[in-house]
Amino acid sequence: MRDVFAGIGFMIAGIVTIITAQQFPTLPSLQYGPSLFPSLVGGGFCIGGAVLTLNALWQRRKAAAQAVQDDPTLATSPPEKMGWAMVLPPIAIVFYILASDYLGAMLTIIIIMFSLMLLRKTKIYVALITSVVMSSAIYFIFSHYLLIPLPQGVLLGGSLPWIS
CATH class of the missing domain: 1.10.287 (Helix Hairpins)
Incomplete structure (x- = not known):
């Protein structure tokens, strides 16, 4: 219900x-x-x-x-039964808000997508490849085409080497 x-x-x-x-x-x-x-x-x-x-x-x-x-x-x-499937998405949103300034938007999205896919029992290599490819696509669409400034993060010196 x-x-x-x-x-x-x-x-x-x-x-x-x-x-x-x-x-x-x-x-x-x-x-x-x-x-x-x-x-x-x-x-x-x-x-x-x-x-x-x-x-x-x-x-x-x-x-x-x-x-x-x-x-x-x-x-x-x-x-x-209430499981992790109901609790993890709100936790992922809070994690993004808290961690994206330090890790950067792309790395944070990769971590969130990877963990959500593992929760749904996806094979590890499929989850890793999919989360990297889709996170990169999301990042580039938002930052380059929609011109939305996303956090770069301070973990890697404020910029990722492959992002111009």
């Missing part, structure tokens, strides 16, 4: 994000303005929340049908 409420919460957050983003000023020289990226994020929240809610309801219905088949006296499924 927590997934249903979380999904509804994500949909509400997405709607609020889209409504707030539509109030941003528009630039007459561009076809898109500062509201584009927040609107896309809000739309992603709405879609993700809907998928999460529908999936949770479908799983609950499936578990209830299976429980009734196994033992007709049971009408509900046992409660879900």
Whole structure:
């Protein structure tokens, strides 16, 4: 039931994000303005929340049908266990906030992606390659194309040798 409420919460957050983003000023020289990226994020929240809610309801219905088949006296499924999968993403966000100024954005994202992939029981070499490639892509898209300044970190002297 927590997934249903979380999904509804994500949909509400997405709607609020889209409504707030539509109030941003528009630039007459561009076809898109500062509201584009927040609107896309809000739309992603709405879609993700809907998928999460529908999936949770479908799983609950499936578990209830299976429980009734196994033992007709049971009408509900046992409660879900809270695992690391629910706790680690917020911890990863706090880790990024605290560590990115020292480690740099790219290295911090690599560590977070690698640990999340290992949590989902991905093979180590696949997790390492994927986290390095995707973190590099995310870093270069944000820093070079979207021109968002990301922390370089002081661990390697404030700049990474392969980043210009």
